Amino acid sequence: MPPLPPVIPGRSFTVRAVFAGLAVGTIICAANVYFGLQTGWVSIMSMPASLMGFGIFRLLRPHLRFPFEPVENVLVQSVACGMAIMPLGCGFVGVIPAMTYLLSPDEQGPLHLSIGQLIVWSVGLCYFGVVFAVPLRKQVIIRERLRFPSGFSTAVLISVLHGKGRQSTKQELDEAAKGGFASLVPRDEPMPTGPVAIDAEDQERQESDESKVDWASNMRLLLVCFLTSGLFTVTTYFFPVLRNLPIFGTAAAQTWLWTLNPSFAYIGQGIIMGPETTMHMLLGATVGWGLLSPLAKKKGWAPGPVGDWENGSKGWIVWVSLSIMLIDAIVSLAYIALRPLIGPQACKLLSRAQAKISRTQLGRRIFGHTAGYSLVPGNEQESEPLHRTSNDSDRDEANTEEDEDADAPKHQRVDKKTVTIGLTLSILLCIGTIHIVFGDLVPLYATVIAVFMALVLSIMGVRALGETDLNPVSGISKLAQLFFAFIIPQSNKNSVLINLVAGAVAGALQAGDLMQDLKTGHLLGAAPNAQFWGQVIGATVGAVMSAFIYRLYTAVYEIPGELFQVPTAYVWIFTARLVTGKGLPYMAEQWAIGAGLLFAITTVIRSLSVGKSWRQYVPGGVAVAIGMYNVPSFTLARAVGGVGTWYWVTIKGRSSTPLIILASGFILGEGFLSIVNLILEGSGVPHF
Numbered sequence: 001m002p003p004l005p006p007v008i009p010g011r012s013f014t015v016r017a018v019f020a021g022l023a024v025g026t027i028i029c030a031a032n033v034y035f036g037l038q039t040g041w042v043s044i045m046s047m048p049a050s051l052m053g054f055g056i057f058r059l060l061r062p063h064l065r066f067p068f069e070p071v072e073n074v075l076v077q078s079v080a081c082g083m084a085i086m087p088l089g090c091g092f093v094g095v096i097p098a099m100t101y102l103l104s105p106d107e108q109g110p111l112h113l114s115i116g117q118l119i120v121w122s123v124g125l126c127y128f129g130v131v132f133a134v135p136l137r138k139q140v141i142i143r144e145r146l147r148f149p150s151g152f153s154t155a156v157l158i159s160v161l162h163g164k165g166r167q168s169t170k171q172e173l174d175e176a177a178k179g180g181f182a183s184l185v186p187r188d189e190p191m192p193t194g195p196v197a198i199d200a201e202d203q204e205r206q207e208s209d210e211s212k213v214d215w216a217s218n219m220r221l222l223l224v225c226f227l228t229s230g231l232f233t234v235t236t237y238f239f240p241v242l243r244n245l246p247i248f249g250t251a252a253a254q255t256w257l258w259t260l261n262p263s264f265a266y267i268g269q270g271i272i273m274g275p276e277t278t279m280h281m282l283l284g285a286t287v288g289w290g291l292l293s294p295l296a297k298k299k300g301w302a303p304g305p306v307g308d309w310e311n312g313s314k315g316w317i318v319w320v321s322l323s324i325m326l327i328d329a330i331v332s333l334a335y336i337a338l339r340p341l342i343g344p345q346a347c348k349l350l351s352r353a354q355a356k357i358s359r360t361q362l363g364r365r366i367f368g369h370t371a372g373y374s375l376v377p378g379n380e381q382e383s384e385p386l387h388r389t390s391n392d393s394d395r396d397e398a399n400t401e402e403d404e405d406a407d408a409p410k411h412q413r414v415d416k417k418t419v420t421i422g423l424t425l426s427i428l429l430c431i432g433t434i435h436i437v438f439g440d441l442v443p444l445y446a447t448v449i450a451v452f453m454a455l456v457l458s459i460m461g462v463r464a465l466g467e468t469d470l471n472p473v474s475g476i477s478k479l480a481q482l483f484f485a486f487i488i489p490q491s492n493k494n495s496v497l498i499n500l501v502a503g504a505v506a507g508a509l510q511a512g513d514l515m516q517d518l519k520t521g522h523l524l525g526a527a528p529n530a531q532f533w534g535q536v537i538g539a540t541v542g543a544v545m546s547a548f549i550y551r552l553y554t555a556v557y558e559i560p561g562e563l564f565q566v567p568t569a570y571v572w573i574f575t576a577r578l579v580t581g582k583g584l585p586y587m588a589e590q591w592a593i594g595a596g597l598l599f600a601i602t603t604v605i606r607s608l609s610v611g612k613s614w615r616q617y618v619p620g621g622v623a624v625a626i627g628m629y630n631v632p633s634f635t636l637a638r639a640v641g642g643v644g645t646w647y648w649v650t651i652k653g654r655s656s657t658p659l660i661i662l663a664s665g666f667i668l669g670e671g672f673l674s675i676v677n678l679i680l681e682g683s684g685v686p687h688f
């Protein structure tokens with residue numbers, strides 16, 4: 001007997017869920033502006049958003065007209081994540097500070113934008129990534145069934161919170177990650193009768209009680225961590241020395257900037273990043289600040305103070321990190337782009353190998369982007385062959401029918417007319433708003449090219465995120481800057497500014513991050529059109545709010561300064577100057593080329609070794625580069641979190657879920673309560 005179709009209770013779009021998502025998104029958005037200005041790190045934090053949304057409606061349950069179901073929680077986190085990504089997508093953590101504070105007079109700077117211009121700029125950038133995610137969804141989620149690990153994890157969390165995922169085994173959940181529409185929704189089963197029915201009711205009641213305990217304890221943990229981190233943040237205002245502890249001695253701290261920032265938030269970031277990424281970042285900090293910085297100072301290549309971006313080793317080593325990031329982006333994205341073009345013979349060999357191991361755990365990990373599984377036994381779908389045959393037309397027709405079965409009902413999808421009109425209007429809006437803000441400083445043709453280049457690069461970015469859970473948005477923006485160096489003459493006095501704007505447009509297309517939300521909704525049976533409009537609402541509010549929060553911080557604090565060093569802004573401006581022929585510091589070119597060649601090799605190895613246990617020991621270019629251009633105090637704190645995760649999960653064998661909740665509380669506590677420090681600083685309250 002074939003399995004019954006899933007019953008999907010709840011309403012996918014409600015006003016109450018939108019307002020809850022906006023409330024949660026406000027907290028995450030404010031935190032992302034704060035951390036983005038400090039280190040360039042932002043996170044959409046979809047799992048904490050789902051947990052907070054569930055907690056809000058759990059507390060309001062006695063006053064609700066109808067139950068809060070998983071599909072409604074999907075809308076909450078879709079709205080919240082649409083807001084959360086805007087500080088990065090609109091450039092407030094990198095390109096806008098670069099234009100405002102780092103452009104020299106001969107580069108048409110500094111360029112001070114009013115709050116009105118910032119809002120116009122951010123609204124112009126916030127939409128076409130949301131709209132372009134819709135047609136990409138059909139390819140990467142429905143047809144290729146990419147895993148999108150964060151989106152899948154969020155779906156499992158929501159399912160468990162609402163008591164819908166208690167009977168799923170680990171193997172079933174792994175298969176459901178690549179399943180069809182609503183693959184995490186329980187199927188209807190015949191109700192037991194007799195004594196078995198009594199046992200089933202008792203078991204259901206017991207599991208319901210356990211679910212209540214779980215969500216209550218998780219919310220309590222989140223709240224305690226939030227308050228602890230927030231209290232520490234306020235304390236650092238009165239005692240700034242707590243941000244930089246000289247754990248390696250006063251000389252190492254004052255001369256070489258080796259301090260520890262014992263921030264709970266940065267420890268939490270390390271927990272989320274995991275031991276592999278944090279150890280690679282620590283490697284970058286060790287090489288950059290422990291070897292290259294003293295070497296550049298001793299040799300006279302960077303004669304200024306170590307912390308000086310212009311003449312010190314801090315600015316010298318950023319060129320090495322920039323080279324690593326560029327090479328990593330070029331090699332990684334080239335691998336993703338060229339892999340589908342592998343010759344037919346190689347594809348046949350890959351298909352044969354896949355047929356042998358695709359049913360194994362390792363096979364699902366390696367070939368997960370082409371194989372589809374369902375939570376329903378006996379409903380597994382064979383992967384589409386990698387090479388074409390004479391029966392392609394028949395197969396395409398069959399695949400079209402399978403796509404229809406695997407997707408949401410037609411009335412719940414975003415129709416093609418909406419996508420066509422929305423994408424056209426969003427592109428025109430982006431081009432028009434950039435012209436309004438910058439006028440003749442940025443030629444119209446450059447903006448048009450940047451927009452359409454962003455659409456092409458985003459396809460590779462979405463695929464990379466779906467397979468690896470890493471969005472190479474920084475690499476995409478750097479590739480756009482590199483491309484524009486060839487089409488904008490170096491003799492153009494606005495070449496650096498044009499380069500910054502072009503890279504910002506390319507990096508603004510956050511279709512990949514939003515695709516995680518669409519994956520979550522796909523697994524839980526949420527209507528894609530409800531998620532689409534939720535993301536549009538979140539992006540709109542997030543774009544405006546990001547502009548206001550950014551203006552608040554820049555009005556009160558010195559930027560760049562000790563607290564907000566905006567390292568990403570320096571990476572942006574240095575990249576623009578590099579590709580437009582402005583020259584490098586003495587000996588930086590030789591070391592940058594050497595580092596680039598080395599990490600071209602490591603990136604190739606990492607690209608070819610997905611699924612191998614030893615891959616974690618091959619340094620990742622982006623992580624190493626981040627460890628170089630951030631001062632060690634942030635990296636050391638993240639390393640503490642990464643080591644803690646390794647001990648908890650690997651040594652103790654415990655679940656990572658409590659760690660995610662703990663880390664989220666730490667991050668949100670400092671990010672949101674930093675507004676208190678902002679008020680204190682603006683009021684002139686003295687430090688001790």
